Amino acid sequence: MKGISTRIAFAVLISGLLLAGCGSGVKEAKIAFKFEPGQKQQYNNEVKISAQIYDNAGKLTNISNLSYRSKLYEEVISTADSSRARIRLTDIVNSPNPSGSAFAADSITHKWSIECLMGTNGKVLDIYPGDSISPDLLNFYKNYYEQALPVFPEQPVKEGDSWRQTIHLLVRKEGVKKAETEYKVRSFVREGGYDCAVIEYKGNMILPFQGVEKDGSLVVKLERVNTKGVIYFAYREGLIIRQQETYNSQNEGSRTSGGEVKSFKVISERISTTSLVNPGN
Numbered sequence: 001m002k003g004i005s006t007r008i009a010f011a012v013l014i015s016g017l018l019l020a021g022c023g024s025g026v027k028e029a030k031i032a033f034k035f036e037p038g039q040k041q042q043y044n045n046e047v048k049i050s051a052q053i054y055d056n057a058g059k060l061t062n063i064s065n066l067s068y069r070s071k072l073y074e075e076v077i078s079t080a081d082s083s084r085a086r087i088r089l090t091d092i093v094n095s096p097n098p099s100g101s102a103f104a105a106d107s108i109t110h111k112w113s114i115e116c117l118m119g120t121n122g123k124v125l126d127i128y129p130g131d132s133i134s135p136d137l138l139n140f141y142k143n144y145y146e147q148a149l150p151v152f153p154e155q156p157v158k159e160g161d162s163w164r165q166t167i168h169l170l171v172r173k174e175g176v177k178k179a180e181t182e183y184k185v186r187s188f189v190r191e192g193g194y195d196c197a198v199i200e201y202k203g204n205m206i207l208p209f210q211g212v213e214k215d216g217s218l219v220v221k222l223e224r225v226n227t228k229g230v231i232y233f234a235y236r237e238g239l240i241i242r243q244q245e246t247y248n249s250q251n252e253g254s255r256t257s258g259g260e261v262k263s264f265k266v267i268s269e270r271i272s273t274t275s276l277v278n279p280g281n
Contacts, residue, residue: 028158029188031197032120034238035085039076041239042278045069045091049270056254056263069094072274077115084125088115114141120238123151136211143169147179147205150231157197161185169206171222179206181227192276194234194241202228209253221253221264243274 046069053062070093077086093110114133117126124145129138147167162184171177181203189196207223229245247270254263 028156029195029197029235030156031152031199031233031235032238033085033118033122035076035079035087035118035120037076037079040278041074041276043072043074043274044277045072045272045274047270047272049268051266051268054265054267058265080117083120085118085120086115086128087118088113116145121152121154122149124149134211136209140207140209140211144205144207147181147207148227150181150183150199150201157185159185159187165203167206169208171206171208177206179204181205186230189232191232191234192241194232195236196232196234196241199231199233200229201231213255215257217255217257219253219255221251223249223251225249237279239276239279240274241276244272245274246271 047067049064049066051062051064051066052060053064055061070091073088073090073092075088075090077088079085090113091111112133115128116124117128118124124142127138127142127145129135133141147165151165153161153163162182164180164182166178166180168176168178181201183199183201186198186200189198191198203226205223205225205227207225208221209223210218210220212218226248227245229243231240232242233239234241247268249266249268249270251266251268252264254261256262
C-alpha cells in the first residue's frame with residue numbers, strides 16, 4: 001500500500017532526517033496505540049519513485065522517475081474492546097509528475113479505502129473486503145501488513161531496546177523463505193510538540209501476488225523488498241507523528257494475455273515521508 005507503518009499503510013515508503021527540539025528526559029515508555037470511536041487523523045505523504053523496467057530478454061526498456069503527494073485519512077469506526085479497534089484507511093493520491101522534478105498540481109487521480117481490525121500493539125488482526133479491492137489484492141495486503149507494520153512489545157521500552165518480527169513464507173520453486181525486520185528504540189525526543197519514541201527499523205519483505213487485471217491479463221509476480229526507516233511515535237497520545245521510509249525492491253514475474261506469456265522485471269527505489277497534519281479528536 002503504498003507502504004507508514006503503517007498503520008500508515010502503504011504507503012505504503014528516508015529522505016532528510018531532522019530532529020526537532022531536545023530529548024524528553026523519559027527513560028522508558030509504553031508504546032501502544034490509543035483508540036476512541038470517531039477518532040480521526042490526517043497525514044500528508046510525499047513520495048519519490050525511481051524505477052528501471054526490463055523485458056523478458058533482460059533488456060532495459062524504460063526508466064521512470066515519479067513524484068507525488070497523497071493524503072491519508074485514518075478513522076476509528078468502532079472499538080471491539082480496550083485492546084482492538086476497527087480502522088478505516090483512505091488514501092487520496094494527487095496527480096503524479098512524470099518528470100520527477102516537482103510535485104504536480106492538486107488533482108485526484110486515485111482514491112481507495114480499506115478497513116482492518118487492529119490491536120493497540122499495532123498488529124492487524126483482520127482485513128475487510130471493500131468494493132474497490134479485489135480478493136487477490138486483499139490477500140496481498142494481508143501479507144503486506146503482516147510483514148510491514150510493527151507489532152510493539154507488551155512491556156515498556158527504553159533507549160537501546162530492540163525486537164524482531166519474523167515471518168516464514170513458502171515461495172514457489174524456492175521453498176520456505178524468511179522475511180524479518182528488526183526495530184530499535186534510538187532515543188526519546190520532543191518532536192512537533194509531542195514526546196516521542198524514535199524507532200529505527202531495517203529488514204526485508206517477500207510479497208507474492210497472483211491476480212487478474214482489468215483487461216483480463218493474468219499477473220504472477222514476486223516482489224523482494226529491503227526496507228529501512230524511522231518512526232516518531234507519540235507514546236502519551238498513542239499515535240504516529242512522522243515516518244520516513246526507503247524501499248528498494250526487485251519485482252519479477254509474468255503477464256499472460258491471449259495465450260501469450262511475457263516476463264518482466266522491475267528494480268525500484270521508493271522514498272516516502274508521512275507526517276501528521278491533523279490529530280483529530
